[in-house]
Amino acid sequence: MLRRIANFFVAVMERWMPDPFLFAAILTMVTFILALIFTDSGPLAVTLMWGNGLWGLLVFTMQISITLVLSTAFIRTKPITGFLRWMSSFAKNPHLAYLITAFMGGVFSLISWACGLVAGAFVAKEMAKNVKGCHYPLLVASGYSGFMIWHMGYSSSVGLVIATPKHFLESIMGVVPVSQTIFAPFNMITALFLLITIPFLMAALKPEEKGIREIEPSLLDNPEDAATAIAAVKKTPADAMETSRLINLIIGIGGLITLVMYYGKGGSLTMDSMNLSFFTFAILLSRNPRELIRNIVEGGKSLGPIVLQFPMYAGIMAIMLNSGLAKVIAGWFVAISTPITLPFWSFISSGLVNVFVPSGGSQWAVQGPIMIDAARQMGVEYPKIAMAVAWGDQWTNMIQPFWALPMLAIAGMKAKDIMGYCVMALIWGGIVMGLAITFL
Numbered sequence: 001m002l003r004r005i006a007n008f009f010v011a012v013m014e015r016w017m018p019d020p021f022l023f024a025a026i027l028t029m030v031t032f033i034l035a036l037i038f039t040d041s042g043p044l045a046v047t048l049m050w051g052n053g054l055w056g057l058l059v060f061t062m063q064i065s066i067t068l069v070l071s072t073a074f075i076r077t078k079p080i081t082g083f084l085r086w087m088s089s090f091a092k093n094p095h096l097a098y099l100i101t102a103f104m105g106g107v108f109s110l111i112s113w114a115c116g117l118v119a120g121a122f123v124a125k126e127m128a129k130n131v132k133g134c135h136y137p138l139l140v141a142s143g144y145s146g147f148m149i150w151h152m153g154y155s156s157s158v159g160l161v162i163a164t165p166k167h168f169l170e171s172i173m174g175v176v177p178v179s180q181t182i183f184a185p186f187n188m189i190t191a192l193f194l195l196i197t198i199p200f201l202m203a204a205l206k207p208e209e210k211g212i213r214e215i216e217p218s219l220l221d222n223p224e225d226a227a228t229a230i231a232a233v234k235k236t237p238a239d240a241m242e243t244s245r246l247i248n249l250i251i252g253i254g255g256l257i258t259l260v261m262y263y264g265k266g267g268s269l270t271m272d273s274m275n276l277s278f279f280t281f282a283i284l285l286s287r288n289p290r291e292l293i294r295n296i297v298e299g300g301k302s303l304g305p306i307v308l309q310f311p312m313y314a315g316i317m318a319i320m321l322n323s324g325l326a327k328v329i330a331g332w333f334v335a336i337s338t339p340i341t342l343p344f345w346s347f348i349s350s351g352l353v354n355v356f357v358p359s360g361g362s363q364w365a366v367q368g369p370i371m372i373d374a375a376r377q378m379g380v381e382y383p384k385i386a387m388a389v390a391w392g393d394q395w396t397n398m399i400q401p402f403w404a405l406p407m408l409a410i411a412g413m414k415a416k417d418i419m420g421y422c423v424m425a426l427i428w429g430g431i432v433m434g435l436a437i438t439f440l
């Protein structure tokens with residue numbers, strides 16, 4: 001039954017899912033029309049909101065780009081790739097290949113959203129090379145399915161924002177420590193449950209023999225990791241410095257000391273501190289500067305589509321925020337909520353808004369004030385509402401292709417190839433998270 005349902009969604013997505021850039025362009029036009037219908041803004045005003053908002057996420061774009069590049073460099077270090085290959089070696093058949101790929105994608109997504117994307121793609125390619133009979137689109141979709149729990153982990157942007165002093169909602173909700181959000185029992189239990197069950201779901205979607213598409217031979221020509229491609233011969237002083245571990249150790253230890261001092265003095269887990277940790281460990285686990293630079297270059301290869309689309313979504317966000325459309329949409333759900341159902345409707349509305357604003361931090365800036373004000377009026381716990389918004393953001397990433405771009409670039413696939421299977425993860429995740437945010 002699951003396979004038949006998956007086949008239906010695969011067929012729909014393969015026929016109708018456009019390129020992610022076209023998806024963003026279509027969403028821009030849809031947002032424009034909705035703003036005209038549901039707000040008092042006129043066409044010229046909405047156009048100016050869009051044009052003036054295109055560059056509203058430049059700082060965040062840089063932060064996200066750094067996270068992706070540093071996470072890629074971290075994943076490509078010899079210890080991490082060795083671990084991923086070792087885990088991949090346990091797959092003796094396609095069923096285990098899908099299961100392990102989804103599980104590793106989820107584990108690394110809890111470390112960092114970017115780590116999950118890169119590790120998921122890496123494991124998917126390892127499985128495709130070494131396990132016969134694997135359906136490659138399902139392997140990649142399995143790696144991406146773990147991304148649905150990233151907001152429950154170390155890089156949760158909503159959890160990090162509200163744990164940072166002087167955040168924009170501090171006057172209402174105060175500073176909320178991660179012990180009440182990321183490390184709260186309701187969040188950790190749900191994350192663990194999804195981490196265990198999603199891999200079994202993806203494995204159950206294995207197509208029949210006639211529908212299997214194995215990896216193309218050209219994709220098997222994956223170059224050796226940078227760690228093994230570096231020559232040991234030092235011909236010049238410049239070569240000696242580029243292949244010296246001492247340089248990495250000095251810089252890396254400096255970063256490590258900074259991290260220890262920062263957290264030792266009670267520093268909060270923030271976007272910058274998270275990036276500092278990946279910066280430090282990417283340097284320490286790389287054997288020398290040359291290896292580090294090669295890994296960074298590999299990470300930068302998938303930045304193009306992201307950099308292109310961030311202004312598009314910044315423009316969409318500007319329309320939704322400045323026209324009041326986001327407030328209107330969120331207001332629909334608040335109007336039908338009670339103190340018991342507000343977390344659930346916050347989750348659902350966040351999933352809807354995420355399709356238009358696929359950025360956890362940016363979405364929180366748009367939706368957070370509305371939901372927190374509703375929580376204040378109804379007497380609902382702020383941390384639970386904050387995580388409801390975070391969960392909704394991660395949930396509909398399964399049908400929002402923007403964040404799949406880095407993985408697709410590494411795996412050599414298109415969004416429409418994997419989204420049909422991701423819909424199944426969306427359905428299961430929606431059931432689990434909807435029940436958990438209401439009753440846990």
